[in-house]
Amino acid sequence: QKEVEQDPGPLSVPEGAIVSLNCTYSNSAFQYFMWYRQYSRKGPELLMYTYSSGNKEDGRFTAQVDKSSKYISLFIRDSQPSDSATYLCAMSEGFGNEKLTFGTGTRLTIIP
Amino acid sequence: DTAVSQTPKYLVTQMGNDKSIKCEQNLGHDTMYWYKQDSKKFLKIMFSYNNKELIINETVPNRFSPKSPDKAHLNLHINSLELGDSAVYFCASSSLAGTSTDTQYFGPGTRLTVL
Numbered sequence: 276q277k278e279v280e281q282d283p284g285p286l287s288v289p290e291g292a293i294v295s296l297n298c299t300y301s302n303s304a305f306q307y308f309m310w311y312r313q314y315s316r317k318g319p320e321l322l323m324y325t326y327s328s329g330n331k332e333d334g335r336f337t338a339q340v341d342k343s344s345k346y347i348s349l350f351i352r353d354s355q356p357s358d359s360a361t362y363l364c365a366m367s368e369g370f371g372n373e374k375l376t377f378g379t380g381t382r383l384t385i386i387p
Numbered sequence: 388d389t390a391v392s393q394t395p396k397y398l399v400t401q402m403g404n405d406k407s408i409k410c411e412q413n414l415g416h417d418t419m420y421w422y423k424q425d426s427k428k429f430l431k432i433m434f435s436y437n438n439k440e441l442i443i444n445e446t447v448p449n450r451f452s453p454k455s456p457d458k459a460h461l462n463l464h465i466n467s468l469e470l471g472d473s474a475v476y477f478c479a480s481s482s483l484a485g486t487s488t489d490t491q492y493f494g495p496g497t498r499l500t501v502l
Contacts, residue, residue: 311493316496318494318496319430320493321490321492363430374432377430379429380430
């Protein structure tokens with residue numbers, strides 16, 4: 276079993292829909308939680324990060340962390356075709372030079 | 388003004404060959420990483436260097452040898468390439484300053500195909 280599990284599998288939704296992406300993890304030492312977006316044939320780019328439990332909002336994106344359930348989510352409101360990408364959750368025990376443990380990624384397609 | 392750059396972008400080679408991938412960052416960061424992304428998009432760390440010193444060395448065959456000539460460069464040399472080495476290799480960098488902005492910045496990746 277992987278340390279970080281990410282679901283759902285490939286996801287296609289119509290433009291304007293709300294998208295929910297989720298990850299679960301087993302390592303209770305994880306303190307920092309990140310979402311990366313990766314466009315096809317590009318490197319991952321940081322979308323949002325959260326420290327410990329709580330919510331964080333940035334424009335159309337909201338990240339939620341529930342450490343008691345070892346569960347994190349990324350919500351995308353008013354989804355746009357430009358949001359079509361693979362979304363990777365990542366976690367670390369510390370920040371800075373700590374290694375990131377990634378989820379398996381969710382490929383999201385927004386249909387115009 | 389690319390932040391993290393890698394060369395080459397594509398690498399096609401025969402089994403058994405030795406090849407190198409180069410990475411450079413101009414962000415002034417002191418920590419650099421190599422990640423491997425398999426065909427299912429699973430991204431896994433391989434190595435990390437801080438100020439030219441190895442600080443993370445995951446379970447990677449010793450055919451893979453990272454080298455950091457200075458803190459702006461981290462190269463990856465692979466000996467005796469195998470079919471299973473085919474993947475996309477990403478370089479990343481970050482700062483050890485310990486602030487909330489110390490995220491890892493990724494390069495564009497090197498797509499390695501071993502025939």
